[in-house]
Amino acid sequence: MTRTFSTIAAALPALLGLNACAELEAFIPDVNFQRMEVDAIDFDGIDAQFVFSVDNPNPIRVGLSSFSYDFGLEGIDLFDGNNEDGFQLEAIGSSELALPMSLNWLDTYDTVQATRGEDQVGFGLAGHLGFDTPLGEARVPYDEAGEFPALRTPKFQFERLRVERLNILTQEAELAIDLGIDNPHGSTIFFDAFQYDLDLGGDAVAAGRITQLGGVEGATNGTLTLPVVINLVGVGSEVIQALTRRDPLDVGLAATMDVDTPFGIVPLSINETGNVTVQ
Numbered sequence: 001m002t003r004t005f006s007t008i009a010a011a012l013p014a015l016l017g018l019n020a021c022a023e024l025e026a027f028i029p030d031v032n033f034q035r036m037e038v039d040a041i042d043f044d045g046i047d048a049q050f051v052f053s054v055d056n057p058n059p060i061r062v063g064l065s066s067f068s069y070d071f072g073l074e075g076i077d078l079f080d081g082n083n084e085d086g087f088q089l090e091a092i093g094s095s096e097l098a099l100p101m102s103l104n105w106l107d108t109y110d111t112v113q114a115t116r117g118e119d120q121v122g123f124g125l126a127g128h129l130g131f132d133t134p135l136g137e138a139r140v141p142y143d144e145a146g147e148f149p150a151l152r153t154p155k156f157q158f159e160r161l162r163v164e165r166l167n168i169l170t171q172e173a174e175l176a177i178d179l180g181i182d183n184p185h186g187s188t189i190f191f192d193a194f195q196y197d198l199d200l201g202g203d204a205v206a207a208g209r210i211t212q213l214g215g216v217e218g219a220t221n222g223t224l225t226l227p228v229v230i231n232l233v234g235v236g237s238e239v240i241q242a243l244t245r246r247d248p249l250d251v252g253l254a255a256t257m258d259v260d261t262p263f264g265i266v267p268l269s270i271n272e273t274g275n276v277t278v279q
Contacts, residue, residue: 027133029062030055033144034096036123041263043153045104050125052097052142065137066130069099073111073121073148078103080127097129105151112150117219119186119262120147149263154189154216155182158251158276159223163243171232173243176225177253177276183216190215190260191224198228199252201239205230213257226253242278251276 032053039047056062070080083099105112115121126143157180165174177198183189194210206228216222232240242249252273259268 027057027062027135028138028140029057029129029131031129031140031142033125033142036146036148037098038149038263039100041149041151042266043105043151043268045102046149046151047100047102048148049098049100050144052099052129053094054097054129055094063132064097064129065132066128066139067097067099068127068130070124070126071101072124073108074115075122075124076111078107099125105153112152113184115150116184117186119150119218121150122146123148150185151261151263151266152184153268154184154259156180156270156272158253158272158274160279161249161251161276162279163246164227166243168232173230173232175228175230175243177228177251179224179226179253180221181216181224182221183218185262186218187262188215188217189262192258192260192265194226194255194257196226196253196255198230199250200230201236201242201250202252203234203236203239205235205239215260246278248275249278250274 034051034053037049037051039049041047067083068081069083070077072078112121122145124143124145126141128139128141130137130139159178159180162176162178163173164176165172167173181191191213192211194213196206196208196210197204198206208228210226213226214224216224239249241247250273252271254269254271256267256269258265
C-alpha cells in the first residue's frame, strides 16, 4: 500500500505537467503561412508582406505577445527582429496576420548578383509567434521557405555612334546610337516610353521620345539603337568635324523610361556619358 502511494506521489508532478501541457495546447492558436504579397517594387528596393492565417480556438480574444523573425535569401541571413503590434485574435475565429518587410537591393547585392539569370531567389523566414492564453504565453514556431522577387537594374553603356546620313547643305544629320544593355534577369525585359536628351561635344543637340525602344533577352548583353535626327545649325565645329571625319566624340545621354520587367512596369532614369567612336 505504501509502495503504491509512493509510486503515485513520485509520478504526480510529471502527470500534472503533462496535464498542464495538454490544457495549454487546447488554447494555442493554429498558425499557417499563406503567401507573400508585394506592396511596391522598384530598382531601389521592395516592400512586401508575409501573411499568416491564425485560427483561435478560444472563446475569448487572444493577444499577440511577440512575433520574432529571421529572414534570409539563398541561405544567407539578412536581418532579424521582433514585431509587436498589439494584434488581437477574435474569439473562436480565423484571422490574417501580416509581417511587413522592406528590403533595399543594395543590402542583397552579392546574393542577387550570384543568381544572375533567375527572376526569383529562395527566401527563408523563421521565428515564432507568442500568444497570451488563459494559461500564459504560448509560442508557436514557424519555418517557411519560398520564392522572392529579384529585381536588378539593367546597365547601359555606349557602344558606338553611327552616322546614317549627313547633309551639310540642309544642315541635318541622322544618327544611330547603339546602346549596350546588360539584362541580368532570366526573362526578356522591354524598354518603352524612352524620353531622352542628347549632348554631343558638350552641346545639347536633340531631345525626343521613343515609344518602344526594344527588348533585351534574359541573362544577355544586348544592343538597342536610338535613332536621332539633329540640326547642325548652332552645333559646334568640333561636333561637325567629328561626324564628318569619324573621330571619337564626347556623348551625354539623359533619359527616363518604363522598363517592362517580370514584376511589372518599373520606371528607370539613366545619365550616361562617354567618349564614343563615330562610324
